């Protein structure tokens with residue numbers, strides 16, 4: 001069996017049988033993988049406190065000839081992010097971050113940019129206001145996945161965002177539609193109203209590198225509108241609901 005060493009974060013972990021654990025990792029070299037840690041529930045030395053949610057690890061894994069389930073032989077902690085497990089708001093935002101990656105990625109689909117965005121986001125969630133950090137992660141995740149949101153003008157008539165019209169986000173177009181165009185057709189529940197402040201904030205956020213995120217200020221209205229936008233847009237694109245959106249603080 002071939003062995004590999006890679007950086008990884010723990011997205012999901014559950015007990016398996018008497019003594020094993022099954023872990024879903026997002027790794028820098030292999031994308032999302034699932035692996036079994038034999039004896040992890042019993043072994044105090046090899047895995048103690050290592051295979052915990054959100055941990056950033058160096059892992060040593062082996063392929064399995066007969067299954068897609070890999071085997072974890074060893075793990076070393078690089079960053080444990082303890083605040084993500086002790087503060088409720090941070091925990092909920094980190095859980096949703098992980099769920100988005102679980103839902104949006106396929107097994108063994110390597111994406112180093114996403115791996116760095118993920119570890120950076122966990123780090124920011126431990127020290128900054130978690131909700132804006134989560135929303136900015138979501139915005140950049142969609143961009144990495146190829147869903148570049150059109151937030152500068154109406155996708156239908158091309159009118160640039162301004163104060164004379166009301167704009168809303170229309171998922172099938174992956175962008176904004178103005179009030180004039182939306183009144184001409186039945187847009188349905190995928191039409192999410194956005195204030196000018198939220199549109200400009202998200203557009204600015206998309207252009208900023210992640211290290212400048214902490215400079216952005218989300219008003220309460222922008223938080224609510226952004227949550228509604230991303231919850232609805234994910235459900236539209238994935239064709240399923242991600243339940244953790246309902247657990248977020250400030251709803």
Ligand SMILES: [Zn+2]
Nearest residue numbers: 154157178181
């Ligand atoms: Zn229009």
